[in-house]
Structures are given as C-alpha cells and as structure tokens.
Amino acid sequence: MSLALEQRGDQRVEPALVRFELLHVDATTGARRGRLSTPHGTIETPIFMPVGTAGSVKAVAPDDLRALEAQIILGNTYHLMLRPGEELIGALGGLHRFISWERPLLTDSGGFQVYSLAEKRKITEEGATFQSHLDGAKHLLSPERSIEIQETLGADIIMAFDECPPSMSERGYLEPSLARTTRWLSRCVSAWSRSRSSLFGIVQGGLHEDLRKRHAEEICAVDLPGYALGGFAVGEAPAQMHAGVAFTAPLLPKDKPRYLMGVGTPLDLVTCVGSGVDMFDCVMPTRNARNGFLFTSQGKLVIKHARYAKDERPLDPVCSCYTCKNFSRAYLRHLFIAGELVAMRLNTLHNLQFYLSLMRDARAAIEQDRYADFMKAFAARSATVADAEH
Amino acid sequence: MSLALEQRGDQRVEPALVRFELLHVDATTGARRGRLSTPHGTIETPIFMPVGTAGSVKAVAPDDLRALEAQIILGNTYHLMLRPGEELIGALGGLHRFISWERPLLTDSGGFQVYSLAEKRKITEEGATFQSHLDGAKHLLSPERSIEIQETLGADIIMAFDECPPSMSERGYLEPSLARTTRWLSRCVSAWSRSRSSLFGIVQGGLHEDLRKRHAEEICAVDLPGYALGGFAVGEAPAQMHAGVAFTAPLLPKDKPRYLMGVGTPLDLVTCVGSGVDMFDCVMPTRNARNGFLFTSQGKLVIKHARYAKDERPLDPVCSCYTCKNFSRAYLRHLFIAGELVAMRLNTLHNLQFYLSLMRDARAAIEQDRYADFMKAFAARSATVADAEH
Numbered sequence: 218m219s220l221a222l223e224q225r226g227d228q229r230v231e232p233a234l235v236r237f238e239l240l241h242v243d244a245t246t247g248a249r250r251g252r253l254s255t256p257h258g259t260i261e262t263p264i265f266m267p268v269g270t271a272g273s274v275k276a277v278a279p280d281d282l283r284a285l286e287a288q289i290i291l292g293n294t295y296h297l298m299l300r301p302g303e304e305l306i307g308a309l310g311g312l313h314r315f316i317s318w319e320r321p322l323l324t325d326s327g328g329f330q331v332y333s334l335a336e337k338r339k340i341t342e343e344g345a346t347f348q349s350h351l352d353g354a355k356h357l358l359s360p361e362r363s364i365e366i367q368e369t370l371g372a373d374i375i376m377a378f379d380e381c382p383p384s385m386s387e388r389g390y391l392e393p394s395l396a397r398t399t400r401w402l403s404r405c406v407s408a409w410s411r412s413r414s415s416l417f418g419i420v421q422g423g424l425h426e427d428l429r430k431r432h433a434e435e436i437c438a439v440d441l442p443g444y445a446l447g448g449f450a451v452g453e454a455p456a457q458m459h460a461g462v463a464f465t466a467p468l469l470p471k472d473k474p475r476y477l478m479g480v481g482t483p484l485d486l487v488t489c490v491g492s493g494v495d496m497f498d499c500v501m502p503t504r505n506a507r508n509g510f511l512f513t514s515q516g517k518l519v520i521k522h523a524r525y526a527k528d529e530r531p532l533d534p535v536c537s538c539y540t541c542k543n544f545s546r547a548y549l550r551h552l553f554i555a556g557e558l559v560a561m562r563l564n565t566l567h568n569l570q571f572y573l574s575l576m577r578d579a580r581a582a583i584e585q586d587r588y589a590d591f592m593k594a595f596a597a598r599s600a601t602v603a604d605a606e607h
Numbered sequence: 608m609s610l611a612l613e614q615r616g617d618q619r620v621e622p623a624l625v626r627f628e629l630l631h632v633d634a635t636t637g638a639r640r641g642r643l644s645t646p647h648g649t650i651e652t653p654i655f656m657p658v659g660t661a662g663s664v665k666a667v668a669p670d671d672l673r674a675l676e677a678q679i680i681l682g683n684t685y686h687l688m689l690r691p692g693e694e695l696i697g698a699l700g701g702l703h704r705f706i707s708w709e710r711p712l713l714t715d716s717g718g719f720q721v722y723s724l725a726e727k728r729k730i731t732e733e734g735a736t737f738q739s740h741l742d743g744a745k746h747l748l749s750p751e752r753s754i755e756i757q758e759t760l761g762a763d764i765i766m767a768f769d770e771c772p773p774s775m776s777e778r779g780y781l782e783p784s785l786a787r788t789t790r791w792l793s794r795c796v797s798a799w800s801r802s803r804s805s806l807f808g809i810v811q812g813g814l815h816e817d818l819r820k821r822h823a824e825e826i827c828a829v830d831l832p833g834y835a836l837g838g839f840a841v842g843e844a845p846a847q848m849h850a851g852v853a854f855t856a857p858l859l860p861k862d863k864p865r866y867l868m869g870v871g872t873p874l875d876l877v878t879c880v881g882s883g884v885d886m887f888d889c890v891m892p893t894r895n896a897r898n899g900f901l902f903t904s905q906g907k908l909v910i911k912h913a914r915y916a917k918d919e920r921p922l923d924p925v926c927s928c929y930t931c932k933n934f935s936r937a938y939l940r941h942l943f944i945a946g947e948l949v950a951m952r953l954n955t956l957h958n959l960q961f962y963l964s965l966m967r968d969a970r971a972a973i974e975q976d977r978y979a980d981f982m983k984a985f986a987a988r989s990a991t992v993a994d995a996e997h
Contacts, residue, residue: 309919
C-alpha cells in the first residue's frame, strides 16, 4: 500500500515516523514544552489542532491557517472515507496534496463518528458495521480497515481504532470494551506499514482510575510514537474530566507526545496542559464561531446581541487576528445578522487565533517556569468573566 | 449633512469630486482607456465593479478583494438603508470605514431594488413608497432621501434616483417615466452637497432609440461628474442590449465616465467596452460562483458535475487566482458537494479574478489599438465554448 502510494504520488515525503523531544517540564506543574518532528514539519507543543472534518477547516482556507500559524490540522476518517472516499484522495496524491496543506496532518480512526453520527451501528469483535449518515450505505470499519484508510490518506499521525464508550459507563460495560480496544490495537499495529504515518494508541477507561491505569499499562506496553487519552469530554462534568486527565496523563510515557482527544474549552486546555497533555483538538472554536459565539480575553461575546449594534471596538482589543485588526463589533454583528458568508470566515479566524494564541502563551509560560501562575490567572479570569458579556 | 459628517468622521477625506481623464480611444472601435480619480484612489477604466450588496462582496473579505486588485466595489443603498441603516453607518464613520475598504466605493440609488425586491411599492411624483422585504416596514425613497442616504454612506460615486422600467416597456409607459426621471434628477442635484460624493445621472429609454436619444440629451444637459446607462439587461435579448448600448453610449459626453448598470456576462462586457462603456457592475460572477458556475478561458464549468470528481487540473490553467494556484477541480467539487463554506469563497475568488482579469486584458488591448481583434477573438471563443464543458 505505502509503496504503491509513494510510487504514485508526486509529492514525495521521506518515510519517517514522528520524533518527540521533551524540551522542558514546568518547575511546579506537569506542563511540558516539547517538539514533535514529522515528515511535514515540526510542531511546537503544547498545541491545539484545528479540525478539518471533511478536508476543510470549516469556513477557512489553507492561506488563513498559515496566517494564523496553525501547525497541524485534523482530518476525519469517517467523513473522508464516505465522501469523497479515501481511494480518490489516495489516487490524487494523498490528503496533504488534495487539500493543499503542506504542514502536518492527523487523522482519527473513524471510530468516534461511527458511534456519534452513523446509523444502525453494530460493534463486534471484527469491528463496527454502520450505515452512512449521508446515504445509508453499509460500511465496515475495523482496525485493519481504519489503518488502511488512514495510510491511504497519508496523514503524519494516525490513530488506533478503538471503542469510545460514554464516560459515565458502568464498569460492567467498560471492562470488555477496554479489553477489545487493546486487542484492536494489536490488529492496528499488525496492519500498520510504519512507512510515513505514525500510529498513536488510545487509552480509555471512563472515570474509573483503576481501569484507566490498567488500560494505560496495556496500551503503553505497545511501543508507539505517541499515545492519546480518549473517552474524555463525552458527557462528564469539566471537573471530573480535569481530574481524570490529571490522573491518567502522568501514566503515559514521558518521552512520547500525549494527545487529549476532542477537548475542549479554553479552560480545559489550560488545565490539562498543566497535567502534562501536549496536543488537543476540538470543533469548539470553529463551530462556536459559525454560531456567533466568540472567545475573547474578557470572556465570551455573542455577536448577535443588540449591545454590539453600534460598538466600534474590535472583538478583542488584545487580539491580532485579521478580524480584530480590521473590523468593528458593529460590522461583525451586521454581517452575522444579514447572513453574510464572510461572517463565518471572520468569526472562525478570530476563534482559532484565540485558541492558537492561548497555546503560544502556554508554551512561553512553561519555558519560563511560570505555568502555575499562568494557569491560576487564567482560571480566575475565566471564573470572573464566564457569565459577563462585555 | 455633509458638514456634520466631516466633523464627525475620523476618517477624513479631501472634499473632491471625481475627475475623469480619457487616455486613449481605440483606433477602430469605440473602446476607451481612461482614468478616474476619486477621493479614495484612482480607477483604471474600463473596469468591472464587484457588488457588495449589504456591505460585503458575498463570501469574500477586503483582503481578498485587494489580492484580486479590485479597484472599486459597490454598495446597495436599498439593502444598507434597511439593515443596518445608513444612520448607524454614518455614525461609525461612513461605509468605507464600516466595511474596512479604503479604496473607491459606489452606491446605487436604491431605486432598482425597490422595483425588484420590495413589496407593495407605489411610484408617485414624490418618489417610491414600499415595504421592506425584510420586515414589511414602510419606507419612502425619493430623490432627496436617496441622496441623503448615499451622502451619509459617503461613497465616492453616488447615483441619481430614477425609475428603471422593464426594457420591453411600451412608449406609452416610458415617456411619462422618462420625464419624471429627468425631474427627479433636478431634485437629486438640488439635494446633492457636492462635498465628497460625485453624482452620476442615469439615461433610460428602453429599446427605443428616439427615447434614448432624447433622454440622453435631457440628462446630459445637467453637468455631472459621470453618466450611466440604466434599463439594460432587464429582460431583453443580449443582441438587443448590445445594440441599445452601442446606440446610446456615444450620445454621452466623451470627457465623462460612462457606466453601464447591472451588466453583464463576460461577452456583454467585452462587447459594450467596444461601444465606449467605461464601468460595469453585475452580481453574475459572485452569484454564479456560489451556485458552482465558474467562468474559465475555455468556457463555463459546472463544478458539481461528476466529470470533475478525479480531475487534478485547476479550474482554468491560465488563471492566477488563489483557487487555481492551489486547488484541483476534484477538491473544489468535493467542497461544493459537501457544502463546505470555503467553496463559496474559493469559487468567488476565481470568478471575480476572471472578470477583473478580462478588464485588464481589455485595457491592454485598447492601449495597443487592437481592441477590434480582442473583441472578435473573444466573441469567437465564446461562441465555440458556450455549450461545451471541458
């Protein structure tokens, strides 16, 4: 598979797995400053990864993402396998080339969307059968098939096919599920070519510390380029999630990147960086932007509100994004209310800038051993402004 | 009004009307190469003006328009007076500042949309009463009110309030309408402050040469910074429109810019430049883009068609827009079919580039006295490729 891809693709990349360098650990927290080298460039961690579901980070283009200094973006295997199909993307040189993004890419396994989006899903030892939410067509996603699809897409980082149970699942449901996810990881590893896409394993276990610990041991017994925390932010309270991550992250190898999947709010990111997480992804900044919910240094801002009708200020006076440098809240409100398409782009640019800039600030704080203060100040400010619009 | 505006606005512009310089007339056609100086910069003519209906050229932002080298864009008085309202825009420093566009702007009078969009409209000598298509609120648009609104918005070029009758109108309907439009022009001129927005008169007359001639004489008897041809491309066949423009354009003063309102297809532009038109506006490139209808040097391209599913080529190999430089037809088809927002931007960038580049080529052809050949070659190519998708 990978040999065929490399013969076929014009955009050759050196076959190499990712390498993680732990540059510094904050003096008083678990926060880590790292560097992840990939075939498509280097990622400074901790990092937030914008989600490009169906081959596009919604409402923005690669030029926007470069201007925002996004270091890596995600693609969703579930969406891409259904439309336009991984074979088409592979035939056109892989996902990087298809979407014109020459920096690092990560794809998920497809499993999460099978559980959350697909219809008539059924999980067996073999894998998951489901019907497409687009046209009802039947599909099977298994460890082997997920790896095959992901290697055809050709992302720098690919994810093991796991089951992601609801976080409040009972022990009786979780235990066989975790054992199966461990067996599925072995099958992923057997299917994996090791040629240019680095496989990350995923630790599940809900909110049970003993299960998280046991599963972390099982997953980390397999030597992989990185490890992820799955099954968080799937229904539990933020404090429960923070505690679960704080317990589990330190169980993962220190010399490998740690990725917390699908998380979260700005406060979630700041908190979990403090527990030693290196990578995050979430649709929150992009989805909220399209709904007119904007993140600012002074708290949330709901752009449709009448209070902004004549407001000449930028969304956030300390923000350096294109939107804040050029447009008033009054104009952005007008665009949103008038249903102008450009509102989606301008809002998305701003929210992504907020997330990416937050991670830049976090990296600087770690380097200077002041992450505890950074985290405390951010949490205090979040508590103050959480419900106050400005 | 204008004094108040200038006292209030931070973004002061020199009070100056536009000046037109006729640089060259093509040796064998009526095509003119000109330069229009405005308070916000110089426009090289002939030029196409992208339409920014409600304060946004749909799906693109000012950075995109600058990258496309758009020289001037339009705003629609009807849309802006209804939402967010001209008073708000005026209070925030005018339309240039509100939409963050520091280059030239033109607003129409609002009349055309009253006839095409509004409900329960009634035309009297005083003006037009109508109900907003947004909320049913009653409004009056008169010559005085239109000028007041347009001067509050502060565009570099503003348009006289006229009636735009259907092009196939009978003489019996047209004659009193034309006389009223002439009387309305006098009222527009009386209301006009001459401070920073240059008023253009509009010649109507349907497809009747004698009426066009008489009305051109009436309108051009008023010394104004520019003149427009109205009432074309409102239902008649292209050949009728081309003939009407070819007859009427030469009746307008040689030393003033000539603006053909609401036109048209690429072939319309090329043809009417040959008749001596200097300025065009039309929603066609932007609206078609959003519907996936793309203009290329080899003819039209309907991006959703299955033939493009695996097509690695750019939309147009000779196009230098961001879209063509970075993305395949296969990817653009995928984005369009998946309903990705960025498809709207990428398609719009391309179609605008096609129109703006066509006018650049036209200007070069005029300068080199080869406009007849340019026009002939374009018409021949259009005839060949009109129905052939590639």
